[in-house]
Structure formats: structure tokens, C-alpha cells
Amino acid sequence: MEKTPASPALHLADVTMFWGPASGGVRRYLEAKRHHIAGCPDCQHSLLVPGPHPAWSADANQWLRQLPAWRLPAGDGYRFPLRSGPWREALIELAPDAIEAGDPYVTAHAAQAAAKQLGVPAVGFFHSDLSRLLALRCGDWVRPLSGRYLGRLYRRFDWMFAPSDVMASQLAELGVRHVSVQRLGVDTSIFRPSAVQPGLRDALGIPRDARLLVFAGRNTREKHVDQLVASLDELDGRYYLLLIGAGMPVGSHPRLRVVDYVADEHTLAAYLASADALLHAGDAETFGLVILEAMACGLPVVGVDAGATPELVDEAVGELVPTARAAALARGVTRLFERDWLATGAAARRRAVRHYGWGPQLDRQLLRMSQLCREGRVSDDSGAEASWPHKGSVSA
Structure with a gap:
């Protein structure tokens, strides 16, 4: 029988190292995916992530499995698997119908194997x-090396999802042809x-007639949080800035307010909806989930004309x-506050509600995954299609 989202046998497994106590967009995507699939009696979802020790989720379905991994220094709690073997074996034990890898490191190689x-x-x-991340930290000399690595890695996948047009274009430049744009969503x-x-x-000590700008995310180089704070000196005293996230520069400006990382979506939504506009200085966004979340809260956005931001924001x-x-x-x-x-x-x-609900985005992805499970074709490292045996014809 062909497997479709209406087939009870469709079991999807995700594996990623982008899962930690201060995780951002990838974790919200995976949690939204889990919630969506839980509402589909025809599908099953498993997730394999790093942690301090081996563990299964407490619920009866045991959908979340944790494998021990090395904690990254100054990595906001992220952990980095060093050996692919345990991850490969755990995925084989889960025996899914398709495996999705959410990072280009050890777990990606384990997923392919x-x-x-x-x-x-x-x-x-x-x-x-x-x-880009390596170039920011090591210099542009590393780009050709990382590009060759990514090209070889991603050409070995049967399919690639990109969260934006700009990321799909990067994959094309790496010689990866089997790509579709899979945008993220928001729970409106x-x-x-x-x-x-x-x-x-x-409670934050902000005057009621102030114009409150907000940003939520990680304080990393590509987010340019220092420029967000410095922009207050270019604005008059009506403007205040609220930064939400781990490692933000507390006390660096009298009109700056800082809140630590917020894991709960309802709490984050309350902070966003209580502001007047999102101020986002990131110029290397692969999608920009916080932009979409702010838009869903009714906030206009000031962002940089770079990365994936222009795919979400216009005049x-x-x-x-x-x-x-x-x-x-x-x-x-x-300019924004001179307008209506x-x-x-x-x-x-309206744009967030009309175009970016999680349901339609994830339905589109499930359709692609079910098609891949039916087709029995993959792309080899050269990009040419090659046959692969269906599940069950290879001994585990």
C-alpha cells in the first residue's frame, strides 16, 4: 500500500543538535510539527536530541529520546554529539519511514547512514x-572549505528543505538540485x-507614553544587538528598547530593559504584543521566526534588507x-512612526494570519514526505537520480 498522510504506517523521525534550554526557531518548529502530527491519527512522530544523559519522554508515546552529548562551552546550553554511531543505532531502532536531519553536523551523517x-x-x-557563521568567527578564507563540505553533505540527502528563497538559492549554488522552500509558521x-x-x-519602568521597541533572540554577532542598543542614542527620549534573550547587555543604557530567555510561547507573545514595534538588526536570517511572531502580534517591523528578512517585511x-x-x-x-x-x-x-499559519505549512511538508516515501527514488552525490530499496528490503 502506498504511504500517505492518511496511512497509519507513516512514521517520521527528526534528529537535531539544535535543541537546548535556550533554543529558538528550530525548537519551536519541531514542537509545532509534533503538535500538528499529534492531531493526525494517521502519523507518528519521533524526535532524537542531545542532552546530559540518556532519557525518553515521560508520556506514554515516548516520542522524544535524548542521547548524551558534549556541552558546548559558551553555547547557551547546546550540546554537540561527537560520535555518529549511537545516533545511527537509535534511529535504526526507531525504524521510521523517513528521517529529517536539522543540522549539518554529526547527526546529519547518522541520519544518512x-x-x-x-x-x-x-x-x-x-x-x-x-x-556565514564560520566566516564571521574565522574569516572569509573558511567559506570555500565549508561550502565544499555542505555541498557534498546535502547532495547525499534524498531531499532538502530550505526555510526561505535565499537559503534555497544558496543550496543551488552548492549544486544541490533536490530542494523545496518550506517556510516556517506561527500559531496565530x-x-x-x-x-x-x-x-x-x-513593571518594566517604561512610561506609558513611551514608544517601546522590542527584540527577542540570541545575543550573537550576526544579530547585532550592540547596534540595537546604540540606536537609542540616535532616537529621542520617547523611545525605549526591550531585549528578550540570554546574555543580553543588562544596564548598558538608561532606556534599555532586558528580560532573560523566555521559553513559554504565551509569555513571549505577551511581551511582544505589549510593545509598539519590532526592531531587528539581524542581517543573516535564514527565515526570521521572531519577525513573524511579532507580525502576528500586530507589530510593524523595522529590519535589515538582507538575508531572508525582505521575504517577510516590506513597506x-x-x-x-x-x-x-x-x-x-x-x-x-x-520613518515608521511618521506613518500610520x-x-x-x-x-x-493580517499577513501572518493569511499566509503563515503552521497548519498549511506543515501539511505541505507532510505531503512532500509522503511523496518521498512512495517514490522510491533518491539523488546520488552527482545530483542524478538513483534507485533505492524500500524499507524492509534491507536488513537492519
């Missing part, structure tokens, strides 16, 4: 721009304008600035 042994498709998701019943929390501004829902410098960011904020910024925020909410 397990899929080959099981005779099932291996799928990659290009969540992270590894070449949680992230909504009515999530505003009365009294939150008073109808905010302002784009040419660089992630404080002066440019401040000019974007000024409330109407712009309302347009942002």
Missing part, C-alpha cells in the same frame, strides 16, 4: 547558514494583539534599512 540501512528517505533542513492563536499584558510596561508591514548600523536602524524607526504605524501593524497581523 541509518536511512541507507533502513531503506528509507533521508531529508535535510537547511536551518543554519554554517558558511497564541501570538495575537490581544496577548498584551496590562501593567507590563509599568506594507514595516521598514527595511540598508545596513545593521545604529544610525540606519534609527532612521527606519523614525498602527495600520501598518494591523497589516502585519
Whole structure:
């Protein structure tokens, strides 16, 4: 029988190292995927992630399995698997119908090896721009090396998902042809304008007539948090900035407020909905999930015209600035509030609801996965299609 989302035998497994106590977009994507599949009696979902010790989830389905991995120094709690063998064996034990790898490291190689042994498709998701991240830390000399590595790795997957057009273009430049754009989504019943929390501004010591800008994310180099803070000096005293995330620069400006990492989506939505606009200086976004979450809360967005941000933001829902410098960011904020910024925020909410609900996004992905399970074709390292044996014809 062909396997489709209506077939009870469809079992999907995800594996990633992007799972930690302060995880961001990848974890929210995987949790949304889990919730969506839980509502489909025809599908089963398993997730394999790193942790301090071996463990299974406590619920009866035991859908989440944790394998021990080395904790990254200054890595916000992320852990890095050093050996692929235990991950390969755990995936083989799960015996899914398709495996999705969410990072380009050890777990990706384990996913490919397990899929080959099981005779099932291996799928990659290009969540992270590894070449750019390495170049920021090591210099541009590393780009050709990382590009060759990524090209070889991703050409060995049976299919690749990219969260944005810009990331799909990067895969094409690496010679990866079997790609589809799989955008992320937002739960518009949680992230909504009515999530505003009365009294939150008073609790933060923000005047009621202030214009509150907000950013949520990690304090990493490519987010340019220092430029967000510096933009306050380019703006008049009405403007305050709220930073939400681990490692933010507490006390670095009198009109700056900082809240530690927020794991609960309802709490994050309350902070976002209580602000007036999102100020986002990231110029290397692979998708920009917090942008979408802010839009769903009815916030207009000031962002940088780079990375995937322009795929979400235009003049109808905010302002784009040419660089992630404080002066440019401040000019974007000024232009936004010279307009009818409330109407712009309302347009942002409408766009999020109309185009980015999790349900349609994940239904599209499940359709692609079911097609891969049916087709019995893969692409080899050269990009040419080759036959692969269906699950059950290879001994585990």
C-alpha cells in the first residue's frame, strides 16, 4: 500500500543538535510539527536530541529520546554529539519511514547512514547558514572549505528543505538540485494583539507614553544587538528598547530593559504584543521566526534588507534599512512612526494570519514526505537520480 498522510504506517523521525534550554526557531518548529502530527491519527512522530544523559519522554508515546552529548562551552546550553554511531543505532531502532536531519553536523551523517540501512528517505533542513557563521568567527578564507563540505553533505540527502528563497538559492549554488522552500509558521492563536499584558510596561519602568521597541533572540554577532542598543542614542527620549534573550547587555543604557530567555510561547507573545514595534538588526536570517511572531502580534517591523528578512517585511508591514548600523536602524524607526504605524501593524497581523499559519505549512511538508516515501527514488552525490530499496528490503 502506498504511504500517505492518511496511512497509519507513516512514521517520521527528526534528529537535531539544535535543541537546548535556550533554543529558538528550530525548537519551536519541531514542537509545532509534533503538535500538528499529534492531531493526525494517521502519523507518528519521533524526535532524537542531545542532552546530559540518556532519557525518553515521560508520556506514554515516548516520542522524544535524548542521547548524551558534549556541552558546548559558551553555547547557551547546546550540546554537540561527537560520535555518529549511537545516533545511527537509535534511529535504526526507531525504524521510521523517513528521517529529517536539522543540522549539518554529526547527526546529519547518522541520519544518512541509518536511512541507507533502513531503506528509507533521508531529508535535510537547511536551518543554519554554517558558511556565514564560520566566516564571521574565522574569516572569509573558511567559506570555500565549508561550502565544499555542505555541498557534498546535502547532495547525499534524498531531499532538502530550505526555510526561505535565499537559503534555497544558496543550496543551488552548492549544486544541490533536490530542494523545496518550506517556510516556517506561527500559531496565530497564541501570538495575537490581544496577548498584551496590562501593567507590563509599568513593571518594566517604561512610561506609558513611551514608544517601546522590542527584540527577542540570541545575543550573537550576526544579530547585532550592540547596534540595537546604540540606536537609542540616535532616537529621542520617547523611545525605549526591550531585549528578550540570554546574555543580553543588562544596564548598558538608561532606556534599555532586558528580560532573560523566555521559553513559554504565551509569555513571549505577551511581551511582544505589549510593545509598539519590532526592531531587528539581524542581517543573516535564514527565515526570521521572531519577525513573524511579532507580525502576528500586530507589530510593524523595522529590519535589515538582507538575508531572508525582505521575504517577510516590506513597506506594507514595516521598514527595511540598508545596513545593521545604529544610525540606519534609527532612521527606519523614525520613518515608521511618521506613518500610520498602527495600520501598518494591523497589516502585519493580517499577513501572518493569511499566509503563515503552521497548519498549511506543515501539511505541505507532510505531503512532500509522503511523496518521498512512495517514490522510491533518491539523488546520488552527482545530483542524478538513483534507485533505492524500500524499507524492509534491507536488513537492519
